[in-house]
Amino acid sequence: MAKVLTSQAEDFPRWYQDVVSKAQLAENGPAKGQQVIRPTGFALWERMVDELDERIKETGTENASFPLLIPESYFAKEADHVEGFAPEVWMVTHGGGKELEEKLAVRPTSEAIIGEYMAKWTKSYRDLPLLLNQWANVMRYELRTRLFLRSSEFLWQEGHTAHASYEDAHAFTLRILHDVYADFMENVLAVPVLRGIKTVDERFAGALNTFCVEAFMRDNKALQMGTSHELGQNFSKAFNIQFQGEDGQQHLAWTTSWGTSTRMVGGLIMCHGDDSGLRVPPNLAPVQAHVMVVKDSDEVHAEAERIHAALKAAGVRAKLDLRGDVAFGRRAVDAELKGYPVRIEIGPRDLKEGQATIARRIAGTKEPVALDGVVKAVEAALEEDQKALFDEALDRRVSATREVATLAEAVEVAQTGLARVPWSAVGVEGEAEAAKSGVTVRCLQREDGSVPDTLEEEGLVAYLARAY
Amino acid sequence: MAKVLTSQAEDFPRWYQDVVSKAQLAENGPAKGQQVIRPTGFALWERMVDELDERIKETGTENASFPLLIPESYFAKEADHVEGFAPEVWMVTHGGGKELEEKLAVRPTSEAIIGEYMAKWTKSYRDLPLLLNQWANVMRYELRTRLFLRSSEFLWQEGHTAHASYEDAHAFTLRILHDVYADFMENVLAVPVLRGIKTVDERFAGALNTFCVEAFMRDNKALQMGTSHELGQNFSKAFNIQFQGEDGQQHLAWTTSWGTSTRMVGGLIMCHGDDSGLRVPPNLAPVQAHVMVVKDSDEVHAEAERIHAALKAAGVRAKLDLRGDVAFGRRAVDAELKGYPVRIEIGPRDLKEGQATIARRIAGTKEPVALDGVVKAVEAALEEDQKALFDEALDRRVSATREVATLAEAVEVAQTGLARVPWSAVGVEGEAEAAKSGVTVRCLQREDGSVPDTLEEEGLVAYLARAY
Incomplete structure (x- = not known):
């Protein structure tokens, strides 16, 4: 059969571009980093939405819709959040031909507006948990963009929940990670994922803990496929999300947020595609x-x-x-x-x-x-073939994983694979050191592979890799 | 049962606000005219999306996703279009902390960006018809806003198609009107609709003809529930949407666009609601x-x-x-x-x-x-009850409709009902005259109630009413 794609071995990034273009999945938009998702690509996303939405609803979460534009002052309320997102924001300054009194940010994520409404809706412990999700477009200013993987606008779902206790919020964050995200990715996308906790450096701006699912691509780089954030009481304090408890006293709620995006389409392509093009897992395929x-x-x-x-x-x-x-x-x-x-x-x-x-x-x-x-x-x-595709991807990841003892070895292995190393051998300083070689800590797990509750646990292991 | 709503007879607009608020359907957003759609309201919209999407796909149309932000220069390409939409545009001027080289409009509708891509994708008659749709948010600067009915941001679907001939484009515009919009509204929403053609004054900016479905509310006002536009070759000329015909020559394509929005939720409330609240038709109801x-x-x-x-x-x-x-x-x-x-x-x-x-x-x-x-x-x-709700709404509209012969009578009737009058008795000047009394021409039909192909047909009748 005629060769229509650059081969993966020859030039993986170009192979990726070729697949996206020749399978008519997406194109660049007119302005910086925008993307046009064509019907063939969008049909993949639609199936992802269907499958994820079903799982999200099974957790009792309901869909809603919040405004695209967020007043600048709302961002200022949570200090870490504004610091993290302000540099990436696209700003609306005019409407109806006139300059606006207050600038409006195109949402890069919606904690800062949903928090405001959670505060209104959360009066009593009977209103909790408040479980919301929205399917929406968001925008982040990006310097280097790549279709599906990093774009100035992308489509996603963002869940936002409020709970009466730390325990309930924590459990929900992990329920999303396991029962929604990992379940969907492994059983529908046939993409095996590592589940873990992010380091402080990789954590969501304003979160207490960020949990993640990480996939491994055919070019031996990792891709973050989804995150679930435990926000503690940071946003409750900033937005005054209070409720009257069973004890009659006012309490601050515990909130979470979690998201997955059109980035998964990029992950799907790079996890399963070969030199003839995309290979779509049967459980996902819009056309089986x-x-x-x-x-x-x-x-x-x-x-x-x-x-x-x-x-x-x-x-x-x-x-x-x-x-x-x-x-x-x-x-x-x-x-x-x-x-x-x-x-x-x-x-x-x-x-x-x-x-x-x-x-x-x-x-x-x-x-x-x-x-x-x-x-x-x-x-x-x-x-x-659903099973075969998953097994193949898992085998590839397992073969590419090396257990090592030192940072130097981990960085070495991570150039072409996935390094598993005691977190104590890396630490915050080692993480900064690894970054100089283009290697990041993808996630931390317990020794037995389970997801730790916090970064403070002893004996954690780190996965290091190059990443998208 | 305790009275929780203002009655419709007492104050219809306030009854509407009460229902929207107390049934927890939606709330105002922080910036001008924004809306927050709460889970109960969003569930209604989700069901609308499901039912419409199925019908849209049955026409062979595929979903895609185009960028939110449209370069200002794209709008300038179609003169009537820019004239119609420029005053309503929200403008992004900054990204990543810097001023942009070219301002970007938050899409008020997407002809101006989709046209650009249709031109790229339409090379031969074999590529036609090109049938695209997107589910998206759009923004229009509005001075007077009301939840669901008129808001600065709303959710909608916008279909955009390109065809090889006038006949094919024309037939498709009407197929959407009848088989998608009217079928959905009458059989799912239980909202009877008048199908017709809009006057020049009410036509979409840049269209040859706008066809519409109009519903009748319980306060005797009309509501436009959806429109399907025949764009002729206006956008093809502006965006250079050409194709090589079977004759080997280059031709300009014939395009259409068509949309329905979250406005339908407002129409649903005002067509069926009573003094105890909303009444949701069984075929739509997220909870039956x-x-x-x-x-x-x-x-x-x-x-x-x-x-x-x-x-x-x-x-x-x-x-x-x-x-x-x-x-x-x-x-x-x-x-x-x-x-x-x-x-x-x-x-x-x-x-x-x-x-x-x-x-x-x-x-x-x-x-x-x-x-x-x-x-x-x-x-x-x-x-x-699905049937009962439709019959009730139809009876109400029929009872409120008066056949009259003159403009004066039509304007009189339209204060509290729906006037049916020969279009020859109204005309462009009569339309302007009626507007002074807050009455508009909702649509034109043939004498037998069918939808005319153009405004030039003889013997058309006009429906006049006050409208949202």
Whole structure:
């Protein structure tokens, strides 16, 4: 098949750009760092939204919508928050042809406006927990941008919750990490993730603790796929989020925030893509089975339509391509690029033999299947290949991980892999040292791989890598 | 039941504000005309999005995402468009602490940026039709704002399509009007709509023709619920959207755009709400059946849970309220306010009789039903009440409509109803005259009620009303 992409081995960043462009996933927008997400890319995001939204709602969280523009004065209320975000803000100064009395920031994140409303809505312990989420666009001024991975505007969900106690807030932060984020990423995206806690340096501006899920890309760099922040009472103090407790006294609430974004599309591409293009895990794929006619004929069209209908009836997300007038090779290359899991090819020769050809993007096989066995074969392939993709990614990460004892070794390993090293051997100073070599501490875990409650725990281990 | 709302007869605008506030649908944001949509209100919008998105996709349209900020120079490309929208624009002048080289407008609508990309993507007639839609937030500077109905920021979908011929573009504009918008509004929202064409004065800035769906509110004012614009070649010329035709020559494409917004939530409230609050049509309702315990007891809880599960298993969107410790009256008032169609009340006395009480928000009835008949009774009620709500709204509009012959009569009727008058008796000058009395031409239809292809058709009739 004709080579349409730069190979990963040759130039990974260029391979990435090629996939994004040639699979028609996204393009640059007119202004700095903007992105246009095209239908093929957006369909991936839509499926992510569906799956995540379902899991978010299962936690009892409800969706809402808060304003895009945040008065500058709101940011000033939480000192660390404003310090962290002020340099990245896009600012609206005029409306309706006149200069505004107060400048409005295009939200880089919404703690500073949602906090204001939480304070209004939280009167009694009976109002808690208050569990909110919004699907929204946010903007951050970025100097170096890359489609999906780092852009001045991106789409995301941001959860914001208020709780009556530290324990409840803490547990909820971790519930989001495990039951929503990690579950979605591992079981739908087929992307294995490390779950851990961020160092002070990598923590969200204004948070007590930031928990994260980190994935490992095919170029041996890490990608932060999502974060869940325990905000303690920092924002409650700043925005006066108080409630009357069961004891009749006023208390400050404990808040959390957590987010995942269109960045995950970039992670999906770099975790699973190969030299022929994207490989989309079946559980995510907007198109799981792509029914293609090889050449036009009435019989071929009729059979393709029958198979397409049978797949849909079986609950498979199927797409029908009857464009026999477009060269088959060109369509096949495009299908490989877009990476939908299963392709069912039907041509006059297949029909004569009473079969269709099933090409599996993930297994890489291409085999004839009897016409009446197509649906079953597709279902089996989807299940197998979901697992295969996850196992492959996990194997790659495990093989690239080295257990080391010193900072120097960790930095060395992290140039081309993932270093696991006692946090005591790194520390805040070692972290700054590693940064000089382009290596960061991705997260800290307990020795047994579980997520620590705080950075103060003894005996933590650190994962170091280069990262996006 | 305690009166919690201003009555509609007493003060309709205040009744509206009361419903929005007390049913916890939305609140004002901090800056001018902003709105915060709370979970109860947002759940209505989410259901609208689901239903509309399904219909939009059935037309072959695909979702995408374009940047929020549009370079000022893009607007200048289509003269009427910039003239219409420039006064309403919110402007970003700074990013990352520095003044931008070119000001960026927060999109008031996206023709001016999507046109730029359509030009890139449309090379051959094979690329057409190009059918795109985005779900997005937009901002327009407004002096007088009202939650949901007119706000500086709102959520909407905007469709943008390019076609090879006038005929194809025209047909698609009307397909959206009928099969997507009117179908959704009448069959899901239970809001009867007039379908017609807008006058030059009410037309979208830059369009050839604007088609619309207009609804009639309980205070006898009209509300524009959605518009579908035939843009001709105006934007193709401005943005150079060309394609190579089957004839090998370059041609300008024919484009359309169409939108519906969170404004529909306001329309829903004002079309169906009564003095006890909102009444949500069953086909829309995020909660169709609200299972409430009257008082706490193990048996009551167990039975409520059983009924809730049975309803869900039958495909009913059901919610369970086990808060027997909160006064039943308070919860019942809240349920009426939020207007979910069916309430199933279960108390110890009901259980003893082997029954539950079904309260229907739309029919206004409250009757005992045997426990094993609850699911069937709920399903029947939902179907009946969807129809009842539509019929009621249609009857109201029909009763409020008067057929008249002159402009003077039309303006008179339109003070408290809907006037139907020959367009020849009004005309552009009559339209300006009517505006002085706060009356506008909502749309033009053919004599037989069908939608004209252009304003130039003979014998059109006009609907005049006061409007939001």
